[in-house]
Amino acid sequence: MRNTARWAAALGLTATAVCGPLTGAALAAPSGATASLYAPSALVLTVGHGDSAAVATPERAVTLTCAPSASGTHPAAPLACAELRGTGGDFNALTARDDVLCTKEYRPVVVTAAGVWQGKRVSYERTFANECVKNAAATSVFAF
Template structure:
């Protein structure tokens, strides 16, 4: 009987040990709210999406690419290299914002750009591409 109890106790400990990493990684999932908002009311409506990384999800249309950029930059949008491309020289100033958490730490980003194309390219081409 003692052997059965010992085996049962080990099974419970093993199950808890296996469950803990999954729960720990879920707790550290990175979740950001991203928005692009015109600086003036004549710029039209703003847009907002959610982005979840590790595991990838949210309402961002290309969450996998946006997460890949953020993972390389350790969640710091300012460290993402600009993407190459051309934007129309139209000035409809926007503010690109991000807030939430990245692997357990608070993240906040806000930057003004000439237009949403420059916001997209200036942050790597994926994070604010929505």
């Protein structure tokens, strides 16, 4: 239960920090101003060890904003945004690299994504067998 509260607190605070300015910008537009030409894309990405987000302790969290331009605390924001755009924001469609060989060690790593992708709410969770499998399958999006 304690880990669930940590995940909820971490995701809630980070989502507020990332998505809060997006909602205020729409309200602050002067009358007669043209509407934004892009839908917001702002995500909070987390990585932790465990079988699911409910029991895992979050170890790292970054923000990724892809519209209007790539930014955030993600170390490779432009590349991660390009990969997500290539899949239309479908995390399950991120392809695994063929040139990686991983051990069969079981040390589960759980990744989550929460926020907004092109104006639509996103909530994603996936568990990988180990760090090597995560890095091979999730390309640069969860490489932080």
